[in-house]
Amino acid sequence: MTDALHIHLAGIPMATPVVLLSGCIGFGEELAALEGFDFTAVGALCLKGTTLEPRLGNPPPRLAETPSGLLNAIGLQNPGARFVVEHILPRMAHLPTRLIANIAGSTVAEYAAVARLFDDSPVDGIEINISCPNVKEGGAAFGADPGSAAQVVAAVRLATTKPLITKLSPNVTDIRPIARAVIEAGTDALSAINTLMGMAVDITSRRPLLGNGQGGLSGSAIKPVALLKVWQLYQVAAPHGIPIIGQGGIATPEDAIEFLLVGANAVGIGTALFRNPLISGEIASGIAHYLVNQNVGHVAALTGTLHSA
Template sequence: MTTPDPRLHVDFCGLDFATPLVLLSGCVGFGEEYTRVAGFSNRDAGAVCLKGTTGSPRPGNVPHRVYETPGGMLNAIGLQNPGVDRVVDEILPTLDFSETRFIANVSGSTIEEYIAVTERFDDSPIDAIEINISCPNVKEGGVAFGNDPAMSARVVEACRKATSKPLITKLSPNQTDIAENARRCIEAGTDAFAVINTLMGMAIDIESRTPFIGNNQGGLSGPAIKPVAVLKTHQVYQVAREHGVPIIGQGGVTSASDAIEFLLAGATAVGVGTALFYDPLILPKINQGILDYLDRHGLESVSRLTGALRLNEPPVRGCGC
């Protein structure tokens, strides 16, 4: 097994990521789904975000849960998971922590549930904790917390008191002012951000006149949301950089060029999710593409790309442009 090029290493909340790529929550199960694919290796990722975990087991939403759309995919899994006790007691011991970093994803319907799940993961070998306050396909909690800056801050503050591990807040794009939400979360104690979660969307079967998704609506991921995700990443970066808070930029990454866009916009690491469904071996391709870019531009480290965006000068108002 080859070791990733040291030029790809990034520091994320004091954790050494071997590459800037992060496998996103909900796309790789609990870290084992793609390991059965010949040629796949978790070592090609700097970190793996485990599936969203709640206090008690959840069966998830009724089918259909996934629907392919032009340029993307709708999903409404509904946080199906076996509950935090089983994850900590039975699943974490099977993971190889020498391969990569593993990040837990904490979800809940109440602040008390977020606290309980966070405390359980705090007493585990997990490397960091991502709090999901932005899930668009459950009927309680989730996106309701994420779209209200005050409520977002309350969840972050509660989880901050429950763990000493690095805390990553996953932000919703379905809100009025994502930068303000980020500011409130920083004040509440978050160590990092994941930007963005999926956009809310719907697809309709015109013959039956019903939504394809059993939950009626779901989260849209894939290339269609990338321009929105890059912009939101840059908006959060304007707030986060003042406090040294790193960002996992995510949403529609399918190539090295996509990943580099997020890095330039302000991300320290880049999430890969939907692309894995059609190309499970995409990670080494993206890593090599980033290295090729570093070579072309004479850069010694991928970290030199973070926030290196050169904005165009805005047009002068009143000039008739």
């Protein structure tokens, strides 16, 4: 990939600003087995949300398609942090991309304990998920309140020297006070948005379609909401030099460029991978073409360059 796409995000060198999102690639192993998958087009892989103890996740059904979106209620199914560090990461460390752990917990102490385990591992950074809407323990309660969000980030900050990315929820009245609180507590970057809470109904059984009753909406349907949140976050984060991984419904290079213009430094691809697991390469080269066409020398020069309406 061209040097024009090379970025440093919170100190993590990335070959491109294209990041693959947590929950949409497992721990990356399936990608390694995929013919034609180009890891050099990917800046980093965000691994599946990991808790201290293994979790089986929510009862099925866990997925429901919506018009231009996807509802999921996986429930943070994962084998536990110790297993990830001891058995999965050693198989992944050779990949020519960066690895970012994604951590969750039901208490501040659990977040810190998971971060401590990843601190002693080859991951390049830790994403703190304080925004999973699908389980009580998923942190959404922490992510909805500036004080609790700051407590989690401060505790994780003490537990690790790895770069910290805090993943914010759109399910709040105003995302900006939460961002200010986690920046003050020591996060190195922000990631937004996680899924929007929603539900679907089976009219034959007259029951919710998802086993969990409700789920998180992702995919193209949420892109306009995500763009606005990233634009709002940029106003708060840029003065502190805090970068943003913009995400929510990105499926084309044009979508990714919109996020860069409103203030993202990197772009995350999640749900679009289920339709086309090779989309990351297309998005990275599409951004590179745009830079050439617009006569812009480096992708970092696009961030936050939206003109006023």
